[in-house]
Amino acid sequence: MRITLTVNGARHDVDDVWEGESLLYALRERMGLPGSKNACEQGECGSCTVYLDGLPVCSCLVAAGQAQGREVTTVEGLADGERLHPVQQAFVECGAVQCGFCTPGLIVSTHDLLEHNARPSDPEIREALAGNLCRCTGYEKILDAVRTAARTLSAEQP
Amino acid sequence: MDFLAPTTWADALAAKAEHPDALPVAGGTDVMVEINFDHARPPALLDLTRLPVLREWARDGGRIRLGAGVTYARVIDELGATLPGLAMASRTVGSPQIRNRGTVGGNLGSASPAGDSHPALLAADTTVEVASVRGVRLLPIGEFFTGVKRSALAPDELIAAVLITPPSGPQQYCKIGTRNAMVIAVSAFGFALHPDRRGVGTGIGSAAPTPRRAPAAEEFLAGELEAAGLWDSRGALPDGLAREFGHRVRDAASPIDDVRGTAAYRLASLSVMARRAATWAWDAHRSAACGPSDEDPPVRMHP
Numbered sequence A: 001m002r003i004t005l006t007v008n009g010a011r012h013d014v015d016d017v018w019e020g021e022s023l024l025y026a027l028r029e030r031m032g033l034p035g036s037k038n039a040c041e042q043g044e045c046g047s048c049t050v051y052l053d054g055l056p057v058c059s060c061l062v063a064a065g066q067a068q069g070r071e072v073t074t075v076e077g078l079a080d081g082e083r084l085h086p087v088q089q090a091f092v093e094c095g096a097v098q099c100g101f102c103t104p105g106l107i108v109s110t111h112d113l114l115e116h117n118a119r120p121s122d123p124e125i126r127e128a129l130a131g132n133l134c135r136c137t138g139y140e141k142i143l144d145a146v147r148t149a150a151r152t153l154s155a156e157q158p
Numbered sequence B: 001m002d003f004l005a006p007t008t009w010a011d012a013l014a015a016k017a018e019h020p021d022a023l024p025v026a027g028g029t030d031v032m033v034e035i036n037f038d039h040a041r042p043p044a045l046l047d048l049t050r051l052p053v054l055r056e057w058a059r060d061g062g063r064i065r066l067g068a069g070v071t072y073a074r075v076i077d078e079l080g081a082t083l084p085g086l087a088m089a090s091r092t093v094g095s096p097q098i099r100n101r102g103t104v105g106g107n108l109g110s111a112s113p114a115g116d117s118h119p120a121l122l123a124a125d126t127t128v129e130v131a132s133v134r135g136v137r138l139l140p141i142g143e144f145f146t147g148v149k150r151s152a153l154a155p156d157e158l159i160a161a162v163l164i165t166p167p168s169g170p171q172q173y174c175k176i177g178t179r180n181a182m183v184i185a186v187s188a189f190g191f192a193l194h195p196d197r198r199g200v201g202t203g204i205g206s207a208a209p210t211p212r213r214a215p216a217a218e219e220f221l222a223g224e225l226e227a228a229g230l231w232d233s234r235g236a237l238p239d240g241l242a243r244e245f246g247h248r249v250r251d252a253a254s255p256i257d258d259v260r261g262t263a264a265y266r267l268a269s270l271s272v273m274a275r276r277a278a279t280w281a282w283d284a285h286r287s288a289a290c291g292p293s294d295e296d297p298p299v300r301m302h303p
């Protein structure tokens, strides 16, 4: 089937979508957007997190057909051209990335957290990132990155 | 595979009647796992996310009519104070991403013995509204679950809503898991005090082939509170009463050993959760006499 949706602000017409396929598959394999990662396909790891109509969801658990006419923002849509979003910059600076599989999902979840809560406490960060697993870094550097991003963003908008 | 995406409730019911094999998909948090892992290959998917009516909740007489497509995140945000037991259960589901998609109707559709909404809905005496082109049926929630992952839903029916009376007293939800997030319950317990009718509601999760109530325990506790005049006096619970209630809840369960835990652990934990839930709820009921509080009750996770 054909689906039409908006991804990172641009309209996409996608053909030959299998009715049972996930939005994650369609993004990666049909729209050339491999930022969202496929690490479990069962909602456990959060590597595939994208915004769907403004809400962070596991794109592996959304049927591509359910995204017909909807707005999706992936990790690729957060940067401003070559200029990284402060959340992305903070992950780089804090060394919160090793293999990088979990990173796109963590960045989308962190982006959403900081949109709603500019100065989250550590328990709030842990709660917000409870659906994102990292198997390499250990979470200390990830927490550092979230705190750093929170500081940068609040400094930008006092 | 076909992909059916009705935009009106009448079209959805017609589609289900015409394609009884079509698998409804709401949040997809159960369905898509099955499809991704090749465990399900339905001839068609019936997308329910284009039906605004399923995403609504409203007051309906004295009750809340909660559309089957309302997500856990919205139950927490919009109904935390109105349906505290269900909101507490919702906070324990999966992760933020899962709560943004997963729905109460999908939880019922899967009818897992471990579904977190079920003990809360059982304790609150919920009615499930199911519909087909043949008409609407109102099922007491206790009759909805018929076996492991089986429900009373007919092949041509969809779940429209659940009808819940906002509580006249405190509610509690307790869940045992290995982590504070992303866990299927090892065992779970929902509790409601109904001071208006001097009753008690219970719901047991993950400790029987279906979610179920503990009717003998409910009658016991309500009767003891009556006999001691406590419904009127709001006095302290007599020594041992909550413990005995916990034992009776435990006796209503029939768990199995599985990868998440042993039957013996499930029984022991149920008895502890039921004792604590009853104690916390009764204490809240006693302090509520000093004036209403519109704060959300805290979620308690164990251990």
Ligand SMILES: Cc1cc2nc3c(=O)[nH]c(=O)nc-3n(C[C@H](O)[C@H](O)[C@H](O)COP(=O)(O)OP(=O)(O)OC[C@H]3O[C@@H](n4cnc5c(N)ncnc54)[C@H](O)[C@@H]3O)c2cc1C
Pocket (backbone or CB within 6 Å): A042, A043, A044, B023, B024, B025, B026, B027, B028, B029, B030, B031, B032, B033, B048, B068, B069, B092, B093, B094, B095, B098, B101, B102, B103, B104, B105, B106, B107, B108, B109, B110, B114, B115, B116, B117, B157, B158, B159, B160, B182, B183, B184, B185
């Ligand atoms: C990572 C992860 C963690 C999870 N954690 C928990 C947890 O902690 N607690 C818990 O209880 N569950 C958990 N789940 C399971 C799942 O999220 C819940 O069961 C959720 O409520 C399913 O809702 P949904 O809208 O996503 O259902 P879907 O997957 O869309 O559907 C589930 C079933 O219900 C049927 N269905 C859906 N809506 C209707 C309707 N209106 N009428 C008729 N049939 C319908 C579908 O056909 C399907 O059989 C988890 C799942 C994942 C992937």
Ligand code: FES
Pocket (backbone or CB within 6 Å): A037, A038, A039, A040, A041, A042, A043, A044, A045, A046, A047, A048, A049, A058, A059, A060, A061
């Ligand atoms: S790939 Fe979607 S949650 Fe792991």
Ligand code: FES
Pocket (backbone or CB within 6 Å): A096, A097, A098, A099, A100, A101, A102, A103, A133, A134, A135, A136, A137
């Ligand atoms: S950096 Fe490898 S999984 Fe997180």
